[in-house]
Amino acid sequence: MRLATIAALIEHGLDGLVVENIAATAGVNKTTIYRRWGTREALVADALVANSGEKIEVPDTGSVRADLVGIARQVRDAIIAPASRALMSALAGGRHHPELQDIGHRFWAGRFAAVRPVIDRAIDRGELPADVNHDAVLSHVLGPIWFRVFGPGHDVDDTFVESCVDLVLTGVRGRAA
Amino acid sequence: MRLATIAALIEHGLDGLVVENIAATAGVNKTTIYRRWGTREALVADALVANSGEKIEVPDTGSVRADLVGIARQVRDAIIAPASRALMSALAGGRHHPELQDIGHRFWAGRFAAVRPVIDRAIDRGELPADVNHDAVLSHVLGPIWFRVFGPGHDVDDTFVESCVDLVLTGVRGRAA
Structure with a gap:
């Protein structure tokens, strides 16, 4: 079913x-x-x-850049695939259906919680400042990818995915410096 | 009607x-x-x-930070207002309706074209490197705002809006340095 x-x-x-x-x-x-x-x-x-539970693989490469690129690529691949795109559209349009809206909030809370250790490990390794906001980093990395797919409908190639990660890393480190 | x-x-x-x-x-x-x-x-x-044509005000404050914050606040206010949120949801879900998808693409192309002079003026003033990618800057500033509203459904306060602009400006300048 x-x-x-x-x-x-x-x-x-x-x-x-x-x-x-x-x-x-x-x-x-x-x-x-x-x-x-x-x-x-x-x-x-x-x-x-049922469809969204088991899909994310949280990388642990020893480098925050490689970890974040790995996560961002998975999100990009997920939201441009027809199945996941349909699911995401249903969630994004779910405000008229409280059951879907609730599912959407839980879905994202679960995803954010799953990838938070990537930021923790980067802080432990000294790659990110200790006061960095985990959810904000993820929003800044994933937001432009999400926006390009669901807003203007632009392509999101690997170069763009990497630029999202690099911009955030440079920005977060620049702010802390 | x-x-x-x-x-x-x-x-x-x-x-x-x-x-x-x-x-x-x-x-x-x-x-x-x-x-x-x-x-x-x-x-x-x-x-x-008809509803989306005349809404954007393109700031020209003499500062790229103030201009981008002004644009990002307008987008934030637009997508959290019920009327515009309904329009954006319809556009984002429009892939099953070619007429809506086409409207969505034209809508965003028009918005991006309207705010591109903000980046041009920043380059002229030496605030941004000359080789900066206009559309990428806008995607990086607006993407996290869009994502938080339509994805996890988090709040987007003025502090978050400003953090989007500051992170991009620091990142773009850091990359160029």
């Missing part, structure tokens, strides 16, 4: 998601879906959580 | 937009809407263009 839901999200977006069609793809009756999930949004939320 | 469309976008989002309801709000028959705009997406696209 989750795969059918995600396939429908990719093809039609949240606004074109029809429970009857998901039921048909999965070979069940739509009453089965409503009995188990209650609402269309709960069905989507469940698919989002 | 545009106001009725935008009001419906704010209240229901693109996925909950029902042409019949917009027609009722505007006091016309839905066939009038379909005759003039053809599709629901064309109606939304028209409202988006």
Whole structure:
């Protein structure tokens, strides 16, 4: 059912998601879906959580630059892939659906928590100042990538990904100096 | 009709937009809407263009920091306001609707072109290196703001807006040094 839901999200977006069609793809009756999930949004939320849980690999290369580039590349690859793009669009548009908005907040809190050790290790190695704001660093690295994909729709190649990391590292160190 | 469309976008989002309801709000028959705009997406696209055209004020304070902070604050205020947030969500989710996607690309191309003189003037004053990439600077300043609103849903206060500008200015200058 989750795969059918995600396939429908990719093809039609949240606004074109029809429970009857998901039921048909999965070979069940739509009453089965409503009995188990209650609402269309709960069905989507469940698919989002199941699909997004295990995907991130947190690098530990010994270099904050390489670690952050590795994370930023994963995010770039995720948000330009049709499946994840559909999920992210659903989350970003989720303010009309409290269940999705809640899932979105938990999703990001989990991701930020998972990559925070990368910043901690960089501080331990003396690569970043001790008072650096973990969430701000991640927002500054990932924000421009996210913005280019969902805003102007520009390409995000490896050079741009690396420029995001380098600009933040130079900026954070310059501020501290 | 545009106001009725935008009001419906704010209240229901693109996925909950029902042409019949917009027609009722505007006091016309839905066939009038379909005759003039053809599709629901064309109606939304028209409202988006009409609503977003005249809003940006391009500062010219004599300081690149003050100019960029002024632009970034306008973008922050725009994307957290319900009307503009609804428009931006519709644009970001527009990949299932070529008309909206096209509007989105033109919207951002227009905004980037409008604020490019801010970077040119900074180069003329010697505040930024001559080889700076205009669009990259804007993506780096605006991206983290956009990401925090549409991704994790964090607050974006003036301190964060200023930190985006300062980090980019320090990073760009550090790179050039």
